[in-house]
Amino acid sequence: MVLLHLRVAAAAAVAYPLLRHGSRCMSTTTTAAVKEMTPTELSKLLDQQLKTDPFQKQIKLIDARERHEIEEHGRIHGALNIPFSVFKSDKDTYAAALEDVFNGIKHDDTTLVVHCMSGRRSHEVTQLAMDVGIKNSYNMVGGFKRWLADELAYEPYKNNHSPWVHTIFEPETETAQYVVADIETKEAYVIDPVLDYDAFAGTVRPNTAKAVLDYIQRRRLHVTKIIDTHVHADHLSAAIFLKNALPTKPDFWIGNKVTDVQKVFRERYNLSNGELKVTGEQFDHLVSEGESWVLGKNIQCSAIHTPGHTPACMSHRIGDAAFVGDTLFMPDIGTARCDFPGGSAEQMYQSVHKMYNAWPNDTRIFVGHDYPPANSHRSYEVMTTLEAHKRFNVMVNENISVNEYIQKRSARDKQLRAPRYIHPSLQTNLRGGNLPDNEKTPNGEQAGKFFKIPVRWAE
Ligand SMILES: *[C@@H]1O[C@H](CO)[C@@H](O)[C@H](O)[C@H]1NC(C)=O
Ligand SMILES: *[C@@H]1O[C@H](CO)[C@@H](O)[C@H](O)[C@H]1NC(C)=O
Ligand SMILES: *[C@@H]1O[C@H](CO)[C@@H](O)[C@H](O)[C@H]1NC(C)=O
Ligand SMILES: [Fe+2]
Numbered sequence: 001m002v003l004l005h006l007r008v009a010a011a012a013a014v015a016y017p018l019l020r021h022g023s024r025c026m027s028t029t030t031t032a033a034v035k036e037m038t039p040t041e042l043s044k045l046l047d048q049q050l051k052t053d054p055f056q057k058q059i060k061l062i063d064a065r066e067r068h069e070i071e072e073h074g075r076i077h078g079a080l081n082i083p084f085s086v087f088k089s090d091k092d093t094y095a096a097a098l099e100d101v102f103n104g105i106k107h108d109d110t111t112l113v114v115h116c117m118s119g120r121r122s123h124e125v126t127q128l129a130m131d132v133g134i135k136n137s138y139n140m141v142g143g144f145k146r147w148l149a150d151e152l153a154y155e156p157y158k159n160n161h162s163p164w165v166h167t168i169f170e171p172e173t174e175t176a177q178y179v180v181a182d183i184e185t186k187e188a189y190v191i192d193p194v195l196d197y198d199a200f201a202g203t204v205r206p207n208t209a210k211a212v213l214d215y216i217q218r219r220r221l222h223v224t225k226i227i228d229t230h231v232h233a234d235h236l237s238a239a240i241f242l243k244n245a246l247p248t249k250p251d252f253w254i255g256n257k258v259t260d261v262q263k264v265f266r267e268r269y270n271l272s273n274g275e276l277k278v279t280g281e282q283f284d285h286l287v288s289e290g291e292s293w294v295l296g297k298n299i300q301c302s303a304i305h306t307p308g309h310t311p312a313c314m315s316h317r318i319g320d321a322a323f324v325g326d327t328l329f330m331p332d333i334g335t336a337r338c339d340f341p342g343g344s345a346e347q348m349y350q351s352v353h354k355m356y357n358a359w360p361n362d363t364r365i366f367v368g369h370d371y372p373p374a375n376s377h378r379s380y381e382v383m384t385t386l387e388a389h390k391r392f393n394v395m396v397n398e399n400i401s402v403n404e405y406i407q408k409r410s411a412r413d414k415q416l417r418a419p420r421y422i423h424p425s426l427q428t429n430l431r432g433g434n435l436p437d438n439e440k441t442p443n444g445e446q447a448g449k450f451f452k453i454p455v456r457w458a459e
Contacts, residue, residue, distance in 0.1 A: 032130055034123055034126045034127055034130070034137075034138075034139050035126075035137065035138045035139070036138060036139050036140075036141045037113055037138040037139070037140055037141070038140070038141055038142070038146075039140060039141075039142060039146050039147040039150050039152055040150055040152070042059075042061070042113055042115075042140055043147075043150075043152045043153075045058070045059050045111075046059060046061070046076075046077070046078065050387065050388075050391075051391075053388070054330075054331040054332065054384060054388050054391075054392035055330070055331070055381055055384050055388070056078070056384045056385050056388050057107055057110050057381075057384075058109070058110065058111065059110070059111050059112075059113060060080065060101045060102070060110055060111070060112050060113070061076060061078055061079045061080065061113050061114075061115070062079065062080055062081075062082055062098070062101065062112065062113070062114045062115070062122075062125065063075060063076065063079040063080065063081045063082075063115060063116070063144075063162075064081075064082060064083070064084045064087070064114055064115065064116040064121045064122045064125045065081070065083065065084065065116050065117055065121075065144070066083045066084065066085060067081065067083060067161050067184075067297075067298060069117060070157050070161070071157045073117075073144065074154045074155055074156045074157060075154060075155055075157065076115070076144070076147065076152075076154055076155075077153065077154070077155055077361070077362050078362040078385065079115070080101060080162045080320070080364075081161060081162040081320075082094060082097050082098065082125075082162070082164070082183065083183070083184065084116065084121040084124075084125065085184070086183050086184065087121075087124065087125060087128070091128060093183065093219070094125070094128065095128055095131075095132045096166075096219065097164045097183055098112070098125075098128070098129050098132065098134065099132065099134070100164060100165060100166050100167070103165070103167040103381075103382050103383050104166075104167040104168070104169060104382075105379060105380065105381065105382075109136075110136065111136040111137075111138065112126075112129055112134050112136060112137045112138070113137075113138045113139075113140055114126045114129065114137065114138070114139055114140065115139075115140035115143055115144060115147070116143050116144070117143045117144050117145055118142065118143040118144075118145055119139060119140065119141050119142050119143040119146075120143075122139050122140060122143065123139045125139075126138065126139040155360075158360050159300040159319075160300075160319055160320035160360055160362075160363070161298060161299045161300070161319045161320065162299075162319055162320050162321070163180045163181060163182060163183075163295060163296075163299050163318050163319045163320075163321050164180070164181045164182070164183040165178055165179075165180050165181075165321055165364070165366065165383075166178065166179040166180075166181070166215060166219075167366075167382055167383075168208070168211055168212055168215065169370075169380055169382065170194040170208050170235070171380075172196070173194060173234050173235040173369075173419075173421070174369050174370060174371055174380070175192065175194050175232075175234070175235055175368065175369055176192070176366065176367060176368060176369065176370065176382045177190070177191065177192055177193050177194055177208070177212060178190070178191040178192065178323060178366060179191075179212065179215060179216060179219075179221065179223075180295070180318055180321065180323070181219070181221050181295075181296070182295050182296020182297055182299050184296060184297050185222075185296035185297050186219070186220060186221050186222055186296075187221075187222050187224055187295060187296040188216065188221035188222060188223045188224070189223065189224065189225040189226070189227055189250075189295065189318070190212060190216075190223055190225075190226045190227070190239075190242060190250070191226075191227045191228075191229065191316070191323050191366075192227070192228055192229055192232070192237075192323075192325065192368060193208075193209055193212050193226065193237065193238035193239060193241075193242055194208045194209065194235045194236070194237075194238055195208070195209060195235070195236040195237060195238035195241060195428075195433075196208050196209075196236075197235070197236050197421055197424055197425075199420075199421065199424070204236060204435070206238060206241045206245075208238065209238035209241050209242055209245075212238070212242065213242065213245055213246070216246070222248050223242075223246050223248050223250045224248060224250050224251065225250050225251050225252075225253055226239045226242055226243060226250050226251070226252050226253070227253045227254070227287075227316060227323070228252070228253070228254045228429070228433075229255075229313060229314055229315065229316070229323060229324070229325025229326070229368060230254070230255065230309065230310050230312055230313040230314065230325050230326060231254070231258060231261050231310060231312060231426065231429045231430055232425055232429050233310075233340060233418075233419050233422045233425050233426055233429075234369075234419035234420070234421060234422065234425060235421060235425055236421070236424060236425055236428045236429065236433070237428065237429050237433040238433070239252045239432070239433040240252070240432070240433040240434055241433075251284035251285050252283050252284045252285075252432065252433065253283065253284065253285045253286075253287050254280075254283050254286065254287070254312070254314075255286065255287055255288075255303075255305065255312040255313065255314035256280065256286035256287060256288045256312075257305065257307070257311050257312035258280050258283065258286065258312045258430075259278055259279060259280045259286075260311050260312060260342065261310060261311060261312050261342065261430065262276060262277070262278040262279075262280070262430050263278045264341050264342060265341075265426055265427075265430055266278055266430075268341070268454070269426075269427065269452050269454075270452075271452075275436070275437070276427075276430060276431060282430075282431055282432025282433075282434065283432050287303045287314055287316075288303070288305075289303070289304060289305040290302065290303070290304065291303045295318055295319070299318060299319040300319060301316065301317065301318045301319070302316075302317050303315070303316050303317075304317075304354060304355070304358060305351075306324070306325075306327045306351035306352075306354065306355065307342075307344065307347045307348075307351060308327060308335070308336075308338050308343060308344055308345065308346075308347040308348025308349070308350075308351045308352075309325075309326040309327060309335075309336040309337065309338060309340065309343055309348065310326075310340055310342055310343060311342040311343075313325055313326065313327060313351070315327060315351075315355060317358075317359055317363065320360070320362065320363055320364060321363070321364045321366060322355070322359060322363050322364065322365050322366065322386070323366050323368075324355070324365055324366065324367060324368065325367075325368040326368045326369065327348065327351055327352060327355070328352060328355070328365055328367060328389055328393065328396070329367050329368075329369065329370065329371070330367060330370055330372075330381050330382075330384065331384060331388055331389055331392040331393045331394065331397075332373055332376060332378075332392075332394060333370075333371060333373065333394070333395075334393060334394050334395025334396060334408070334409075334412075335348055335352065335393075335395050335396060335409065336348075336368070336369075337409075337412070337413050337416055338409050338410075338413060339410075339413040339416070345405060345406040345409040345410060345413075346402060346406060348396075348405075348409065349396065349402045349405045349406070350402075352389075352396045353396075355386065356386065356389075356390055356398070359386055360386070361385065361386055361387035361390070362385050362386070362387065363385065363386040364383055364384075364385060365383060365384060365385060365386055365389060366382055366383050367382055367383070370382055395408050395409065423451055423452065423453050423454070424451045427451050427452065435449050436449045436450060436451065437449070
């Protein structure tokens with residue numbers, strides 16, 4: 001259906017010979033003509049996407065203006081900002097950011113539309129997008145000025161500048177790791193990095209984390225924080241490996257309720273105070289409800305406490321992107337499970353509604369995992385908008401009552417087994433990403449490091 005529309009849009013571009021002439025003057029390196037779309041055509045496609053696409057990936061809209069222009073004039077709902085000044089100074093970085101709009105997933109039927117204030121800067125960006133192989137790229141003719149002249153809807157700036165998000169998906173535990181950067185200053189955070197664990201060999205190794213490291217080095221990012229959204233129970237955190245490997249020695253952040261989780265599991269694993277301190281002192285910073293700070297130049301960040309999956313889950317809004325860990329999953333899955341110690345479906349429902357009420361509708365929601373339903377035939381996806389969850393999330397769309405959700409969630413949780421690596425994960429992650437201390441033999445020799453695995457007779 002979308003493809004049909006686009007052919008119409010491409011044909012309509014013929015109606016703007018002046019701009020097409022302009023394009024010939026400006027592009028010296030490439031011969032392919034830049035395809036164009038009018039604001040009205042784009043607006044129709046965006047409306048249709050909002051109503052029909054749970055993944056909001058038919059159209060990706062790039063705003064190539066500078067941040068101060070957005071603060072002053074407002075923005076188109078859902079547009080992702082990559083400032084043209086970056087294009088001017090560093091095309092390679094700009095191209096990488098354009099590719100990251102797809103979150104590491106090849107979407108052949110996604111259409112990229114670029115706009116700026118008048119259509120000139122966006123023309124150059126569209127050309128670059130085509131050069132790097134994003135074939136379905138369009139320039140919105142006339143820019144935001146014409147969007148306004150056509151009386152199409154726009155929004156004021158809401159402390160929602162766009163960070164640059166790079167996704168590295170770890171398929172074994174189906175975990176999404178994110179590198180989130182301010183493209184202008186190159187300050188960056190790493191969110192939920194994975195340390196590989198081989199249960200048969202009894203080893204950990206940083207293969208996945210090295211891919212994260214390579215990316216950080218290749219893009220010359222200055223990582224100042226590593227954030228775990230919660231105490232993961234399905235994979236070991238690579239925070240300590242990355243912290244040691246990065247010259248910037250980033251701070252390791254986790255939610256301040258981590259101490260409650262430490263207390264619960266110290267008891268469960270019958271560990272002594274010396275074996276597992278329950279003070280949270282293993283982390284550099286315990287982030288609390290409502291805390292706010294700034295990434296790079298002016299990307300506003302804030303954290304909210306979103307318990308339900310675990311009592312210490314935090315969700316971080318970084319400009320127009322939110323990293324929600326294991327709360328919301330993609331709309332065709334619903335949410336994370338709520339049957340771990342201290343979990344609560346009722347709290348999960350409240351947490352999701354807290355996001356629904358606190359954040360702008362076009363906030364990009366980046367999930368902590370993706371488990372594509374067997375019958376969906378879709379590949380991994382990690383992002384859709386908050387509004388798409390309100391409309392399409394099968395468990396917590398805006399029409400579902402708390403009781404209905406609790407019923408759905410607990411029915412589903414009864415079918416789930418514990419994560420394969422739950423015990424090594426918890427016993428590492430509760431120690432701030434450190435393995436247990438070395439044990440010694442009675443004559444003082446190193447005996448090695450051990451995880452405790454509980455076992456009992458089945459009923
Ligand atoms: C359980 O923990 C307590 C307190 O650390 C310790 O004294 C006791 O030996 C532990 N039990 C076993 C079987 O290790
Ligand atoms: C956000 O999206 C929901 C669901 O589509 C809608 O009901 C609500 O009015 C929107 N809020 C705003 C402020 O536009
Ligand atoms: C929620 O209810 C309203 C009013 O009945 C309806 O228009 C809308 O489509 C419903 N949304 C979902 C996600 O079911
Ligand atoms: Fe989790």
